[in-house]
Amino acid sequence: MSAQDPVEIFRQEAQELFESIEQGLLDLAHRPGDRDLVDAVFRGLHTLKGSGAMFGFDALAAFTHHCETAFDRVRRGEVAATSALVGAVLACQDHMRALAEGRPASEAAGDLLLAELHRVVQSAGQAASLGAAPAEATAAPLHTWRVKFSLPADALINGTRPLPLLDELRELGDCRVTVVTDKVPDFDVLVATECHLAWDVTLVTPHGRDAIEDVFIFVIDDMTLDIQEVAEAEAAPAAAEVALAAAPQAVGANDEAPAAEGRHAKVSGDTVRVPAERLDEMMDRVGELVIAQSRLKQLAASSSDIALRAVAEEIERLAAEMRDTMMVVRMVPIAQLFGRFRRLIHDLARDTGKTIELSTEGETTELDKTVIERLADPLIHLIRNAADHGLETPEQRLAAGKPQTGHVVLAARQSGAEVVITITDDGRGVDRDRVRAKAEENGLIQPGQVLNDNELLQLIFAPGFSTAAAITNLSGRGVGMDVVKRTIEGLRGAIELTSTPGEGSVVSLRIPLTLAIIDGLLVRVGAGRYVIPLSSVEECVELSVEQDIRSTGRSLITLRDQLVPFIRLRQMFSTAQAPDPHQKIVVVQAGQERVGLVVDQILGDHQTVIKALSGFHAEVGAFSGATILGDGGVALILDIGHLVAAGQRHDAQLRAAS
Amino acid sequence: MLSLSDDHLPVYFSDDVTILNIDKAYLELSAAFLQEKPVILDISGVTETDLTFVQMIESARRQAAASGRDLVLSRPAEGAVLEVLRRGGFLDDDVCNRAEFWLQEGFQ
Numbered sequence: 013m014s015a016q017d018p019v020e021i022f023r024q025e026a027q028e029l030f031e032s033i034e035q036g037l038l039d040l041a042h043r044p045g046d047r048d049l050v051d052a053v054f055r056g057l058h059t060l061k062g063s064g065a066m067f068g069f070d071a072l073a074a075f076t077h078h079c080e081t082a083f084d085r086v087r088r089g090e091v092a093a094t095s096a097l098v099g100a101v102l103a104c105q106d107h108m109r110a111l112a113e114g115r116p117a118s119e120a121a122g123d124l125l126l127a128e129l130h131r132v133v134q135s136a137g138q139a140a141s142l143g144a145a146p147a148e149a150t151a152a153p154l155h156t157w158r159v160k161f162s163l164p165a166d167a168l169i170n171g172t173r174p175l176p177l178l179d180e181l182r183e184l185g186d187c188r189v190t191v192v193t194d195k196v197p198d199f200d201v202l203v204a205t206e207c208h209l210a211w212d213v214t215l216v217t218p219h220g221r222d223a224i225e226d227v228f229i230f231v232i233d234d235m236t237l238d239i240q241e242v243a244e245a246e247a248a249p250a251a252a253e254v255a256l257a258a259a260p261q262a263v264g265a266n267d268e269a270p271a272a273e274g275r276h277a278k279v280s281g282d283t284v285r286v287p288a289e290r291l292d293e294m295m296d297r298v299g300e301l302v303i304a305q306s307r308l309k310q311l312a313a314s315s316s317d318i319a320l321r322a323v324a325e326e327i328e329r330l331a332a333e334m335r336d337t338m339m340v341v342r343m344v345p346i347a348q349l350f351g352r353f354r355r356l357i358h359d360l361a362r363d364t365g366k367t368i369e370l371s372t373e374g375e376t377t378e379l380d381k382t383v384i385e386r387l388a389d390p391l392i393h394l395i396r397n398a399a400d401h402g403l404e405t406p407e408q409r410l411a412a413g414k415p416q417t418g419h420v421v422l423a424a425r426q427s428g429a430e431v432v433i434t435i436t437d438d439g440r441g442v443d444r445d446r447v448r449a450k451a452e453e454n455g456l457i458q459p460g461q462v463l464n465d466n467e468l469l470q471l472i473f474a475p476g477f478s479t480a481a482a483i484t485n486l487s488g489r490g491v492g493m494d495v496v497k498r499t500i501e502g503l504r505g506a507i508e509l510t511s512t513p514g515e516g517s518v519v520s521l522r523i524p525l526t527l528a529i530i531d532g533l534l535v536r537v538g539a540g541r542y543v544i545p546l547s548s549v550e551e552c553v554e555l556s557v558e559q560d561i562r563s564t565g566r567s568l569i570t571l572r573d574q575l576v577p578f579i580r581l582r583q584m585f586s587t588a589q590a591p592d593p594h595q596k597i598v599v600v601q602a603g604q605e606r607v608g609l610v611v612d613q614i615l616g617d618h619q620t621v622i623k624a625l626s627g628f629h630a631e632v633g634a635f636s637g638a639t640i641l642g643d644g645g646v647a648l649i650l651d652i653g654h655l656v657a658a659g660q661r662h663d664a665q666l667r668a669a670s
Numbered sequence: 671m672l673s674l675s676d677d678h679l680p681v682y683f684s685d686d687v688t689i690l691n692i693d694k695a696y697l698e699l700s701a702a703f704l705q706e707k708p709v710i711l712d713i714s715g716v717t718e719t720d721l722t723f724v725q726m727i728e729s730a731r732r733q734a735a736a737s738g739r740d741l742v743l744s745r746p747a748e749g750a751v752l753e754v755l756r757r758g759g760f761l762d763d764d765v766c767n768r769a770e771f772w773l774q775e776g777f778q
Contacts, residue, residue, distance in 0.1 A: 168689050168722060175721065175757045189759030199703065199730040204696040204722055205689055211759055 019171065022067040024285070025230055026112045029060050030105060031351060037098050037105075038354045044093040053101075054083040055226055062180040063230045064112070066173045072111040073176075078126050079104050082133045091136045099362060100125070100132040102355065154185070154216055156242040159224060162195070162210035164234045169205045172231055178211065180227045185217025214242070288381060291342055295528050298331075298338045299621035302529060305331040306619065306642035335529055335619065339380070342526070346424045346431070347375035349384050353395055353422060360399040367406055367416055368399050373423035379431050380526040383503055387433070387523065390496040394435045394519050395420060397493075402439030402517055412514065414438070429530070429547030430505075433521040442511040444468055451477060469509045473497040504636050506602060506653045522602075532620035532639070534647060535598065535611040538587030541647040543620050543639055544609065548600040548652040555595040555610055569597065569608060578608030579655060584634065602656040609655060622649060634658075679707040680744070683723075684715025692722040699730055708740030719750045721758055728760075731771055746774045 033056040040049045057080040065073035079101050085091040104125050110117035159181065163172060178189050192210040196202070215224070224239050225232065305327050312324035350372045357370040379387075403409075403418035410416055421436040444465075451457045451471045463471075471477055475494040500507045504524050511517035524530070524547075532543035551571075559569070568575045578597055581587075592612035599608045622637045629635070636651040681702045687695050702709050711727065734741035747755055752772075755761050761769050 168720075173720075175754065178757055178759065188762055190762050191759040193725075193728050193732070196725060196729050196732070198736075199699075199726075199733040202696070202726065202729045204692040204726050207721070207725070209721060209725055209758070213759075 019067060022063060022069070022230060023112060025063070026060060029056050029063075030109055030112075032056050033060070034102065034105060034355055035351065037102055038358055040093050041095050041098045041358065044095075050083065050086050050093060054080065054087050055223070057083055058223075059226045059229050060108070062176060062227055065176040065179070066230065067171060068173070069112060071117075072108055075104070075111060075122055075126070076108055078129060079108075082129055085133065086136075091133055094132070094136045096132045097129075097136045099358075100129045102358070104129055154218055155220070157213075157215045157217065157221075157224060158238075158240050158242055159213040159215060160192075160210065160236075160238045161213075161228065162192075162236045163207050163231065165203075165206040165208065167231070167234070168207045172207075174207070174209070174211070177227055177231075178213070181213055181215055181224070184219050184223055184227075185215055187216075188214045210236075291381070295338055295342065298335055299529060302331050302335060302619050302621050303640050303642075306640075307644070308642075310642035332619065339526055339529070342380050342382070342528075343378035344381045344384055345375060346377045346379055346384065346433075347372075349388060349391065350375050350422055350424075352388065353391065356392060356395055357399060357420065360396060364400060365405065366399065366403055366418055368403060368418050368420060370395075371419065371421045373421065374425045377424040377426055377431055378525075379424075379523065380528070382528075383523055383526070386499065386503055387521075390499045390521070391422075391433070391435070393493075393496050395422070398435055398437035398439065398517070398519075402437040402441075404440050408440075412440075426525075427522075429525050429545070430522050431525060433523065435519045435521075436516065438516040441513040441515055441517055442469060442472070442509070444513070447471055469511060472509065473507065501653070504651070504653075528622060530620050530622060532618045532649065533598065534615040534618040534641075535596075535609075536613040536615055537581045537585055537611050538589040540585065540587070541615065541641065541645065542581070542611075543618060543647050543649045544598055544600060545620075545649070545652060546617065548602060550599045550601050550606065552614060553597050553599065553608075555597050557593060560591075560595060571599065576606050576608050578610055579658060580610045582610065582612070584658075600652050600656065602653045605656045607656045609650070618647075620647075620649060677707055678710040678740070678742075679705055680710050680712060682712045682715065684717075686718040687716050687723045688718060688720045689722045692726060695723065696726055699726065703730070708742075709734070710742050710744050712744040713747065713751055714745055716751050717749065719754055721754060724751070724754050724758060724760060728768075735767075743771065743774060747772045 033053055036049050036053040036056065040046065040053065043049060057076055061073045061076040061080050064070075064076060082091065082097065082101065086093050086097070091097070107117055107122050107125050109115075161177075163174060167174070181187055181189070190212045192212055193208075195210060196208040202208075217223070221239055225237075228235065228237055305324075308324050309328055312321045315321065353372075354370055357368050360366075361368040398420050399418070403420070404412065404414075406416045409418065419436075419438045421434070423436070424431055424433045426432075447468060448457070448463075448471075451474070452459050454477060456471055456474050456477060457463065473493045473496075475492070477492065477494065497507050500521055500523070506522045508520045508522075509517065510520075524545075531546040533546050533549050535542050535544060553569075553571070555563075555569075563569065563578075567578050567580065569578055570576075576599060582591060595610055595612055596614050597608040597610050598614070599606055618639075618641075620639045623639060624637055625632070625635060633654045634651055635648045636654075637649045639647050639649060641647055679702050681699055683695060683698075699709075699711075709730075713727075716723070731741055733739075746752075755772055760772065
């Protein structure tokens with residue numbers, strides 16, 4: 013995508029509009045009388061329509077017009093904002109999204125949605141007429157505004173269409189539009205595709221400044237716009253043609269200052285919108301820089317040139333700072349992700365007939381943008397699961413002595429180099445008997461096989477467990493918990509499930525903050541070098557020859573009065589070389605579990621640029637990726653979750669044997 | 671409709687004249703401008719247009735007026751051109767004889 017592609021710019025902006033409309037609608041379902049919410053939704057729809065028309069999305073503009081009209085009637089107090097109306101507009105919004113994104117959207121489906129919308133508006137209108145008298149919006153006082161604007165010369169070639177802007181202004185009230193051609197060059201020097209026109213508009217309307225600014229929302233960053241009430245304009249004559257980008261709202265109504273402040277940030281350059289792929293490219297470059305720096309460090313270490321060493325250290329410091337800065341740039345608050353689920357819960361409540369409330373916690377927690385994108389599908393699945401299968405019907409809840417409304421809590425918090433996301437419901441909990449029956453039916457376990465509670469719950473994540481309409485699968489989606497688990501593990505994360513019968517379930521996802529570069533501990537096992545993510549490392553202890561001999565066949569060490577199982581990576585990786593006389597145990601932790609990894613040598617810390625393994629190696633569970641070392645060699649990155657699980661299994665076998 | 675005299679050089683625009691092909695239209699009008707004859711524009715065949723076309727003719731009209739050359743329309747603007755003029759606010763103003771030029775009010 014080109015940064016200048018106006019269609020893409022519109023789609024990005026429209027995405028934000030859709031989100032804000034959706035949040036407004038969902039809030040309105042709880043607070044139907046909130047006038048500010050009604051205004052906000054109306055303004056969103058109005059802007060979407062106008063901007064859609066301006067960027068050539070005519071079908072979107074025409075369709076949105078109906079929703080806007082419906083909300084205009086709500087605004088005027090003619091129609092009540094019933095939950096049916098909110099639902100109908102939400103359904104319409106899905107169609108609008110498809111139109112904005114260029115996805116297939118059949119006209120017949122659109123017509124059906126509009127028919128439903130009109131039906132709902134009619135019935136909501138009757139409800140309103142039985143209720144309070146219409147609000148006094150229609151009697152709002154008229155203002156006369158003088159609006160002068162011009163667009164940058166490349167506006168037309170970039171897809172901006174001024175005529176729909178003017179049409180939108182006309183929709184706000186009585187409008188006199190005059191084109192200003194003073195800046196149009198002589199024909200000899202005219203570049204015909206450029207825009208040198210300006211407009212001077214006098215508008216008599218009940219609307220305020222916000223409504224006028226909304227007309228220009230998609231072009232406001234680059235244009236020159238001056239809006240003045242005529243009385244003010246007369247008091248402060250022509251001096252006031254102000255470039256909005258330079259001094260927005262230089263002359264304006266004082267009572268609208270707060271609204272204007274929010275806009276300042278957008279237009280004054282406080283934030284910059286950058287295509288995500290540029291960040292990815294930049295991250296790749298930083299990764300290459302870190303690798304090159306690593307080589308330099310190695311060369312400098314073997315050199316006696318003090319100046320070279322000093323430069324290498326300086327570059328190491330700068331590369332680390334650059335990496336950290338880059339990481340921060342890529343971080344986005346998880347609120348972006350959580351915001352999507354309010355709509356999901358609304359739809360699920362409607363579809364299942366349950367009363368469901370979603371609470372979110374820790375929305376300011378930040379995660380790498382790539383991780384957030386890849387978390388969306390698993391979380392949708394888990395939330396659907398909680399709402400669809402975890403929560404009981406209102407009748408069942410009342411019978412069980414619970415409140416009628418079921419709760420789903422979505423929470424995020426940072427824990428070291430990980431973010432822990434939990435999905436908690438206060439439903440019926442996992443039915444162990446049904447899980448066992450299902451697992452036996454699918455051949456995952458032998459009938460009567462002894463399993464502890466954790467092992468039983470883990471069966472839910474087994475491939476082939478949830479293909480039928482049963483405990484954890486969702487009808488129609490064809491995606492099971494095994495896919496969720498795979499996705500989370502693909503993010504180098506882990507998933508855990510705990511459940512109390514009758515009280516509900518908690519699914520915890522532990523996700524690394526980033527997928528790009530990590531701090532690692534470089535170790536040697538035989539001739540091979542490996543990276544252990546530093547965030548997992550608890551401590552390093554020496555494994556003496558005596559301890560080594562004593563623990564053979566047992567593989568347990570005592571650390572501060574606790575037995576910790578350990579894995580001899582030499583054995584695991586079938587290393588042929590003789591072991592180092594001073595082997596080390598690196599104690600790592602994943603979740604609540606600890607395990608020791610026996611290595612020959614600890615080489616030191618290492619900034620690890622993670623490279624994905626090829627598809628051919630994807631099934632090698634012990635490794636989560638690879639990295640390039642300073643000398644050009646390759647080190648594999650150990651998958652700690654996998655190794656800890658292997659260690660725990662080994663420990664369990666030993667206990668069972670003893 | 672304005673009657674054509676032999677010394678007027680006609681320039682015809684038809685079908686779509688928009689930002690997509692305005693450069694071609696500009697070249698055609700430039701070629702006519704290079705000659706010393708008065709120019710008469712026939713835009714009656716234009717079925718779709720946008721501001722670039724109107725801006726171009728406005729620019730030509732103003733330059734022609736400033737240099738004492740004759741540039742006229744063969745008939746009043748109608749259809750798509752009239753729609754752009756109306757929506758764009760070209761007709762709400764009485765400066766520079768703009769409406770007279772586009773609507774030929776002085777000739778009717």
